Amino acid sequence: MGKVKTLDDLRKLRDELKNQTSLRDKSEHSESLVQVKVAMATCCIASGSRETMNYLADELDKRNIEAVVTQTGCMGYCYAEPTVEITLPGKEPIVFGYVDEKKADEIIEKYIKGGELVEGIIPMNYQNIDIDKK
Numbered sequence: 013m014g015k016v017k018t019l020d021d022l023r024k025l026r027d028e029l030k031n032q033t034s035l036r037d038k039s040e041h042s043e044s045l046v047q048v049k050v051a052m053a054t055c056c057i058a059s060g061s062r063e064t065m066n067y068l069a070d071e072l073d074k075r076n077i078e079a080v081v082t083q084t085g086c087m088g089y090c091y092a093e094p095t096v097e098i099t100l101p102g103k104e105p106i107v108f109g110y111v112d113e114k115k116a117d118e119i120i121e122k123y124i125k126g127g128e129l130v131e132g133i134i135p136m137n138y139q140n141i142d143i144d145k146k
């Protein structure tokens with residue numbers, strides 16, 4: 013940001029600094045927070061993922077749910093865009109497909125707040141390396 017010339021400039025600067033501080037605080041204990049990753053490749057954006065991501069970020073904040081909302085590239089589930097991966101603290105990540113605002117609301121209310129699985133989960137067709145070591 014350039015020079016502060018008006019009260020509005022000062023407010024914008026304050027908000028930017030507040031957001032940066034909040035992000036830094038969250039990144040220091042991110043494992044204990046809900047992690048939300050929204051696929052944001054070009055096709056995802058064309059399918060509405062930006063609106064989904066904004067909705068999730070706004071609503072999680074409004075509902076006082078501490079979460080880290082980030083964007084990622086294509087997750088390989090292009091047929092089901094917008095796709096969102098959610099990791100609750102201590103749980104395996106789950107990917108949801110076709111996440112519009114209505115589905116995002118349902119995911120927040122049922123899965124994030126209550127741990128209840130909802131329709132739209134994309135089954136994993138792979139195992140990660142850690143599972144094979146057990």
Ligand code: FES
Binds near residue numbers: 053056
């Ligand atoms: S390009 Fe959007 S999920 Fe693949």
